[in-house]
Amino acid sequence: MTAPSLPSPRHQARVLWRCEIRQLLRDRRALFAGVLLPALLYPLLFWSQGKVESVAEGIMAERELTVAMNLDDLDAQLEADLRAGLLESGEVTLVDLESAADTSSLWEKEEAQSTDSDSPAPALRSTRLDLLGEADALLVGRSSPDQPDAYQFRVFFDVQRDDSREASSRARKVVGALATKWRNARLESLPGGDPAAHLSVESTDIASPEDKSGAGLGRLLPIFSLLMLLSGGAFAALGAFAGEREGKTLETLLVQPVPSWVVAMGKYGAVLCAGMATLAINLVSLGLCTSQGLVDLPGLSDGSLTLPPARLLAALLYLPACALIAALLCLFCGKARSYREGQFTLIPVMLMAVLPSLLVLRPDLEATPLLSVVPFAGPALLLRDGLAGQFFLLPTLLMLASHGLWTWLVLRRLTGVLDAERILSSKDVSAEAGQRSLSAGHGKAWAFVGVLALYLVGSRLQQWSFTWGLGLSLWGLLGILTLLLLRTRPAPTRDVSRTQFLSLRWPEGTQLLGATLLIPALVVLMVKVYLPFQSQVLPLPQSATVDAGLLATLEALHPALLVFLMAISPAICEELFFRGAVLGSLRRGLSPMRALLWQALFFGAAHASLYRIVPTASLGLLLGALTLRTRSLLPAILVHAGYNTVVVLNSMDRIALEGVAFWSYGPWLALPGVLLLARRTPQASQAEDN
């Protein structure tokens, strides 16, 4: 038989896409979650909420209530007005309190109480309860002791009882209405009328209704869209990847004449479509609810969409984020070995996408070029500003390019995940895997212990005395932890010598040089690029900046001691623990990338500050990579010490980065540095058999 010509990848991707969509449309759960639920959910939710509220109001208004009162102190006209008002406000029974003396003593007690403390004395509590008795509320009035012809009222009620709350609100309303009436009458009788009228102020919003509703909608739409995309796309992604693996159909698919990138694209297309469809249905449902007046949403209020259709084109700016989230869903579900495992990966995806999007809630943040490349934050900010009628060309272009790149990278990774060899190898849960996980678990456990010890013991020590505490926690605490970790190594790594386990060996001279050349670039990247960026997104609160006492202590130190304490000691001790002991355990149990990420995470966490976790974790990543690359701890120690020295001295104003030629040109040294490190050394090729 003559073989038919191989179909084009596009045709194959379309066939795959159709197959996925068809399966999805036949999946009752997916349809329910993606279509039926949103179509019914919002109308039902908002309608029933409104209904229940109005019913509740109606019921409360019809309640028969008892209001006890003591108004003997008031003038007769006022008392009559109050009584009439209360009787008009609904079914109210008025009961006159007899013991006028008690009431006035209560009043005095209350006044003493309010100046003393918040929690009432037991005696006062019992007096209140006695006076309130069976009634729902107690209204007490008296003429003011300070001012003639003025009256004061107090309403006692019990917040736990519906009737009591209602009675109190009726009483307050009646008194309030009387007060307004009085006030107006007084104002009219004044010569010259209302004095406030001479200095009246009124604010007029000059923003067009479109701008107002656009800005409101812009804060809401990015996060809402993400959640909808996630809920709709998740079903599709789980079915297309994890479900296929669990149903044992993936192996069949992979022996078809279809390149794995085509499989990835076909399935990705289906996931994207499912997510977008869910989003569209949700938006339409929400829009209909708003236009029917069931719910009041910013930007969609007044029962109609006040945004001109052209403004809605800004929604297109969010498409790159939709594409990225669908790709991430595919990647995470593609890695999962089963449906169940896939479901657990959804939370990290959600956090990854929603957290950066929360930036839209900061009105002062604009879509700067730097922010626009941050995944999800860029499109969210641009969408918000776009709906509010602002359009920034450069950030938009950067956002489109960068998100295209992120999506492409994720999809490329997905293609790698679908690579047949890896899929089948991941089934391997054999004895060796168990042995390896022992080592990995050991590393993680000790890293966790280290982080906790630094939190609990290290921070106490440093509060007691900064210099001695820091020295003790580095040399003492981390030193002991390193030794303990070495001593408790599990069986698989026990026969590795200590120096080999900790990567304590001389690196190649060229590698040492290469590592050193990285320092200026690292410093400049952190001090001049990253920190200003972070201070924009997540500014340091006042309390987190270095306090004056500590600064004075540090100022008093001899520079050599300062460098020893803040740069050399951390470099040696932290490297020994994190890059030596912890990474030594992790890399014998995990893939290099995972080992790197875990130790960087622990290293970042050990610095115990939300504001430092990103810089320290990325520093940890680099130092870990250096250690793995050079198979030696020394380059990491060197870079860490050098970096800390410059940063510490700079923050103490001992050396300047601005205006010094070295710091403008120094970063370029990183290029030869990276080249030196990337060079294949004879040792490395030897060690590969190891």
Place this chain on the structure above:
Amino acid sequence: MLPLPIRTKDLCKTFEDPKRGSVHAVRDLNLECRPGEIFGLLGPNGAGKTTTLRMLSTILAPTSGEAELAGIRVGDDPLGVRRCLGFLSGSTGLYPRLTAREILEYFGRLHGLQEDFLQERVETLLDTFTIRPFADGRCESLSTGQRQRVSIARAVLHDPEVLILDEPTTGLDILAASDMIQFIQSRKEAGTCVLFSTHILSEAERLCDRIGVIDRGRLLAVGSLDELRAQTGKEWLEDVFRALVEQADPSEDAGEQDQEPLATA
């Protein structure tokens, strides 16, 4: 001369394991299967059967050596290899929410069959494997035997020159297994080369033109049943197999048994 349907030369697969170093799942495998031949790969669990078949069907990349299907080297043109290959393993699943007909159409389209030819072919297969009565019901409601027939039809949909079956009768009941055996025999008449792996001796005895005995990654002997009997002087295949394993000098790889890291699913 037409290229051989299956040919391997010094084929090796080594899995790298961080702890135990290299695990040799398949070593220096030389195999030739002829057109219209049913070739059985016989060996205990963990002998390297699945790894061999997966290398031949481009799921795994060989560590060294060559493997050719219909004259195409698996490393050079995996897509080309897959086009002339029908692959089926005992654990293959079907899409639960698609019907048998839709599954056949789906895989036919992925293979690039023309639409009218595809319809014709699907109709033929529905009859050949008596799928028609349940062809339009969802696969989730099919019995094991019915599923198996759909899977077979899927594997031969594009009329492949070579069929590779990985333990095709594992997990099947007696009826479905005998259906499968009949199917393999029917392929011989169609002139297809069938390579299948099994650890069930009676299956191999009944079906195979030639048998390859594989143990611990090495091909110990190849030949028809009679040739193997002559070689070992034993009558029953069980004894033949045992004799061959013992001949292969067990001391050499002591302690390296059951080291195939890819457990057969």
